[in-house]
Amino acid sequence: MSIVISDELLRAAAYTEQNFRIELAVHLYDLERLSMGQARNFAGLDQISFQRELARRGVYIKYGEEQLEEDLKAIEEMKQLR
Numbered sequence: 001m002s003i004v005i006s007d008e009l010l011r012a013a014a015y016t017e018q019n020f021r022i023e024l025a026v027h028l029y030d031l032e033r034l035s036m037g038q039a040r041n042f043a044g045l046d047q048i049s050f051q052r053e054l055a056r057r058g059v060y061i062k063y064g065e066e067q068l069e070e071d072l073k074a075i076e077e078m079k080q081l082r
Contacts, residue, residue, distance in 0.1 A: 018044065022053055030059045 010020060025043035028034040034042065040050035054061060 025050070026053055026057055026059055029054070029062070032062060036061070 005017075005020065010017060013020070015023070022043045022045070025034065025039040025045075028042075029036065029039035036047075036050070040047060043050055043053070045053065051061065
């Protein structure tokens with residue numbers, strides 16, 4: 001299924017297609033409907049650029065206990081490779 005948003009509607013809302021994609025991606029990320037990777041890919045941005053867009057809009061990066069545990073585990077595994 002696809003959604004088509006007319007150029008006329010984008011102009012009326014004062015958005016370019018790219019700006020609209022970013023707005024939608026940020027919103028869906030903030031609602032935790034998309035992961036960071038999914039949202040930045042949809043927006044067509046690299047990691048840092050997407051994080052800057054989040055910051056501009058006052059949206060915090062979702063980093064919970066589960067991600068922390070995964071990162072700590074990865075660090076321990078890297079230490080063992082030395």
